[in-house]
Amino acid sequence: MSEARYRRIAADIRRRIAAGDWQPGQALPSRALMAAQYQVHAQTMRLAYDLLRRTGVLEGEERKRVVVAHPPAVRTLTDVDAEWPFSCETTDTRPRPATAELAERLGVPVRTVLQHETVECLDPGGRSAMLVTTWWRGGRQPHVAVTAELGTVPLDVDQAHALGLLVDAVAFRVVRTRLNAHGTPVETADLILPMDRWTIRLAG
Structure with missing residues (x-):
């Protein structure tokens, strides 16, 4: 062929x-x-x-x-801590043991049981615009500061299914970590954003 x-x-x-x-x-x-x-x-x-x-x-x-496909609505992400203004669906809330990466991000021992949720953020037309997977230990705590790191990641099967893309398609990945008044991480999240639907502009 x-x-x-x-x-x-x-x-x-x-x-x-x-x-x-x-x-x-x-x-x-x-x-x-x-x-x-x-x-x-x-x-x-x-x-x-x-x-x-x-x-x-x-x-x-x-x-x-x-x-x-409908032409995608391209949005600009400027505030990683902003509330999503449209509808969301929580798709997974099973606790997870901390991987080495998550343990480092949250400052906890590896395999610590973390609370977890995956939320699918929908655009006004009902199309998946972003996936947010969050992990935290114990009860959710207030935060006063946020750090963010931008990179890319190939989509796994679940992410590709939710976003209507192919497995291993490359998407933006924003690692968002929320900190308390002492600068201690209280929550960390992966924001997965399809490249055809987003531009990223993060403050330095």
Whole structure:
């Protein structure tokens, strides 16, 4: 199979979407039907669809119907401690043992049982805009200061599923740690932000 073939098909589908053959939110024909149209193997069409999903032209889970993506609302993150202004869904609250990284971030022994929650922040259209996974020890405490470090991370299976992206797609990762009046960490969080939906501007 020529790699150029699935890329040519992806480019043609992109052209057809731009020409109005399919509108944002509209499902594309199945991979099998499209493979027949383009006279290629189903695997070639799967690669073309995957490429279009990675580049934000299509959205939807692997092995399910895909739709033409709406242009993402691009937001700018300037305050990592701000409350999310739209709806959120808490998806996981199971306590977790502290990994070596989390133990260092919170100043606790490795394998200390931490409270934990993962929250999916939704945009006004109901699309996942950000995942926030937070860990803390004991009861939640007030904080007076926040530190933030910006990096990138490949998405794991759960993150990719929630955000409608491919596993191992690269996203922004903001490590946010909240500190009490003594400068002791009381809570740490990973903010996972899709690169097609965010720009980051953090104060120095």
